[in-house]
Amino acid sequence: MTASERYVRAWEGFWAENTGEPGEPFWDADPTLTAAPHTELLAAHADRTLPIVDLGCGNGTQTRYLAGHFPRAVGVDISASAVAHARRADHDAVAEFEQLNLTDLVGVRRLGDRLGEANVYLRAVLHQSDPADRAPVAAAVALLLGRRGRGFVVEPTAAAKAVLQQVAERPGGPPEKLRQVRKHQLRPAEVAPGEVPGLLRGAGLEILDQGATDLAMSECHPDGTRVALPANWFVVAAGEGRRPGS
Template sequence: MSASERYVRAWEGFWAENTGEPGEPFWDADATLTAAPHIALFAAHVDRTLPIVDLGCGNGTQTRYLAGHFPRAVGVDLSAAAVAHARRADRDAVAEFEQLDLTDLEGVRRLGDRIGEANVYLRAVLHQSDPDDRVPVAEAVSLLLGRRGRGFVVEPTAAAKAVLQQVAERPGGPPEKLRQVRKHQLRPAEVASGELPELLHEAGLEILDQGESDLAMSERHPDGTRVALPAHWFVVAVAEAVRPGS
């Protein structure tokens, strides 16, 4: 199984027309507002001696930050153009980047074989995935964790729709960052809060912790406040019954 051709084209087209500069994409907020608070939520559960894999890394903004907190950080993305941007932006070569379709579970297994047990960061990827791809993407998390790895999964809630609508309906039309999302048909789709635990459990994952937070965006409202999407986060591990060696 692999991601749909429409999905691949949409993301490749978006990143090919993007410079890759931090903050240019609508969701590409500074890591101090995104990965940093997520690491704080993750801290009580995670083994910091393991590497971390940033799934759906885009231009690598979060991956480079994660590299300062784990011995090895690997960012993967479906889009070759995104990976090229991430490598160019990583001037100090603190992280590694490669192209990977998360629904290609054999490819995910090969990555896991190369790096061993790892922690996983999955930020707002499931809601952008086609519905049929969501379970395989969650399974990719499970495959990479092994026995000791822990995953941090965060997704916008249904309430994020109202925030996005407010941004889209500004006088004069939506801002350029949101127009680019629409142009390339990167369709934010609702993943209901009740659906997320089911997806994670179906992928063989156990929820260790969860809560509500906001996902900071790079866009600002006309009054200067930052656009933030209500979100639900989970810390997960491979369920005991399906852990390697169980």
């Protein structure tokens, strides 16, 4: 099974109409606010000599940061336009980027075979995935980790909907960044309480650590404070007695 045509078209349409400049997408906050604190949480459990794979890398903003903290960083995205943006923006060629549908587990296995065991970064991908695609995405994480890899997964909670509604209902209407999200139907999906840990465990992953956080966006409120979505984070590893991805 691979991701729905609607999902693929939505993301390709979004990235094809954007420049790929850092900060242009609604969620593309500076790495000091996103990948940096996430890396600190992951580092407490991870073997930093392993490579890291940024799943759903978009224009590669976070991947390039990760490349400075792991010996090899690979960003993958379902959109060919996103991958093209990421490669153009990587002026110093610190990372690698390729197109990959995360629900294509054969393709995920091929990537894992090339890299060997790896750490994984998955930021706000599950909640945007169609419901039928979420279990395969979680399975992709397990396949790439192998036994030694560790994954960092962070997803907005249902409470994020109220924050997005506040941004959308500003006087004068929603900001352009949010209009682009709506135009291409990149709608944040409702994630039921307990759904994300259930998906991770269903993929044979063990949750080593978890907590609550605020997921920074690139947009600010009219008073200058940053838009941040309530979120939960998880550090995961292959569970004992389970073959990754089985």
